[in-house]
Amino acid sequence: MMAKKLAIQGGKPVRETYLPYGRQFIDDDDVKKVVQVLKSDFLTTGPEIYKFEQKVSDYVGANYCVAFANGTAALHAACAAAGVKKNDEVITTPMTFVASANCAIYLDAMPVFADIDPNTYNVSPASIQSMITEKTKAIIPVDFTGQPAAYDDILSIAKARGIPVIEDAAHALGARYKGRDVGSLSDMTMFSFHPVKHVTTGEGGVITTNRKDYYEKLINFRNHGMTRESSVFKETSHGPWYYEMQSLGFNYRMTDLQAALGHSQLDKLDLFIAKRKKYADMYTKAFLDVDEVITPKLKTGCDSSWHLYILRLKLERLSGSRKEVFEALQKENIGVNVHYIPVYWHPYYRQLGYEKGLCPMAEEVYEEIITLPLFPAMTKTDVKDVIKAVKKVISYYTR
Known part of the structure; x- marks a missing residue:
C-alpha cells in the first residue's frame, strides 16, 4: 500500500519550527x-x-x-x-x-x-x-x-x-x-x-x-x-x-x-524532573480518549523521572504502519524517535550468532512504539502542539 500523505488534508503543519525529541537546558x-x-x-x-x-x-x-x-x-x-x-x-x-x-x-x-x-x-x-x-x-x-x-x-x-x-x-x-x-x-x-x-x-x-x-x-x-x-x-x-x-x-x-x-x-534537577512529570501527565490525560494508542503504565511504588514518553500504537486499529505515522508526525515538525531497536537485531550481534525471535515481547513492542518529545526546555505550547499533531495523524490513519 502506498503511504498516505497528510498533505491531502490541507493546511499547514501543526508547527512552523521543528521540535526535537530531547534537548539540553543550559543557563x-x-x-x-x-x-x-x-x-x-x-x-x-x-x-x-x-x-x-x-x-x-x-x-x-x-x-x-x-x-x-x-x-x-x-x-x-x-x-x-x-x-x-x-x-x-x-x-x-x-x-x-x-x-x-x-x-x-x-x-x-x-x-x-x-x-x-x-x-x-x-x-x-x-x-x-x-x-x-x-x-x-x-x-x-x-x-x-x-x-x-x-x-x-x-x-x-x-x-x-x-x-x-x-x-x-x-x-x-x-x-x-x-x-x-x-x-x-x-x-x-x-x-x-x-x-x-x-x-x-x-x-x-x-x-x-x-x-x-x-x-x-x-x-x-x-x-x-x-x-x-x-x-x-x-x-x-x-x-x-x-x-x-x-x-x-x-x-x-x-x-x-x-x-x-x-x-x-x-541544582536544577528537581525543577527539571517536575517539568517532565507535568508534561508527561499532560500527554497521558490528552491521549486517554484516543483508542488507537496505549499510554505508559507505571507500577505501584515506582516514581518515574520520565526521561522518555513512549506511545504504543494499536496498529490493528490503524490503516497506516508505524513508519507512516512516524513520518507523518515529522511532517508536522514533531521530532519523534524510537527507543529502541532490539540490541541483538543489529548487524554486529547477528554476526555473533544472535537471531531474531529471542525476546518475542520486546520485538512486538519495538514494532509498535514511538517516542514523543519530552524535555524541560519545552513549553506548554510545545506539549499542546505535540498532542494536536498526534491526534491529527492518528485520526487520519484510524480505520
Whole structure:
C-alpha cells in the first residue's frame, strides 16, 4: 500500500519550527561555572570532579560515586569491578541502547537477553530467572524511560545466586522505587549525563555504589589501573613522584569542565524532573480518549523521572504502519524517535550468532512504539502542539 500523505488534508503543519525529541537546558549559571574552571589551574582531574561526585552521591543516598567520561565507560568499569571475565555471561534487556550489552563484550563476556514486561517495557524478572546459568556473573537491568525495574524480585534473584546487579539507570536520575532513591538500590548504578538526559555534562557518566571494594576498583579502572596510594604499593617507592600501574585500566576520566557543568545542572534537577512529570501527565490525560494508542503504565511504588514518553500504537486499529505515522508526525515538525531497536537485531550481534525471535515481547513492542518529545526546555505550547499533531495523524490513519 502506498503511504498516505497528510498533505491531502490541507493546511499547514501543526508547527512552523521543528521540535526535537530531547534537548539540553543550559543557563547563564551553567556557563559561569564552566568559565570559572577555564580560568582555574585545573581543566581535568581537579577539585570539581570530587565536588560533582559528592553531590551525586548525596542526592541519591549512596556511599560512593565515581565519575567517567561517559555512561558507556562507566558500565564497562562496573562490569570489570564486578569481576566479569572472558566466557562469562551477563544478563540484560534488548530494550535498551547498545551500551548495556556492549559493556560485557568489552570484557570478552557474552550478553544474554531476557524478555520484557509487556506493561512497563522493563526487563522481566521471570525471564531473568530463566536465563541464569553457572556462567552468569552479572545482571544489568535497565530503568527504561525513567521507571525503575522490579528490583524486589531482581535483587532477590541475584542475591540467591551471589550475582552482582549493575543497574543501568541512564534514564532514571531522580527516580524512586518504593520510597528509595535509584542509585542506592543495586550493587552498582550507572547514570548518564548525555545532553538529552535529566542533567548534562556534555558527555559523562557515573557509577554509584555502597561498597568500598567496588569504589576502589572503579577509581583504578578509569585511570589506567594506576595508583599513587603508598599503602597499596606492591613494590618499594622510588620517591615522592612514585606511582604504580597495578592492572590494565583505561583513560576514562571526566574533566573538571564537565564536572563543573554537571554540578551546576544538579541544582536544577528537581525543577527539571517536575517539568517532565507535568508534561508527561499532560500527554497521558490528552491521549486517554484516543483508542488507537496505549499510554505508559507505571507500577505501584515506582516514581518515574520520565526521561522518555513512549506511545504504543494499536496498529490493528490503524490503516497506516508505524513508519507512516512516524513520518507523518515529522511532517508536522514533531521530532519523534524510537527507543529502541532490539540490541541483538543489529548487524554486529547477528554476526555473533544472535537471531531474531529471542525476546518475542520486546520485538512486538519495538514494532509498535514511538517516542514523543519530552524535555524541560519545552513549553506548554510545545506539549499542546505535540498532542494536536498526534491526534491529527492518528485520526487520519484510524480505520
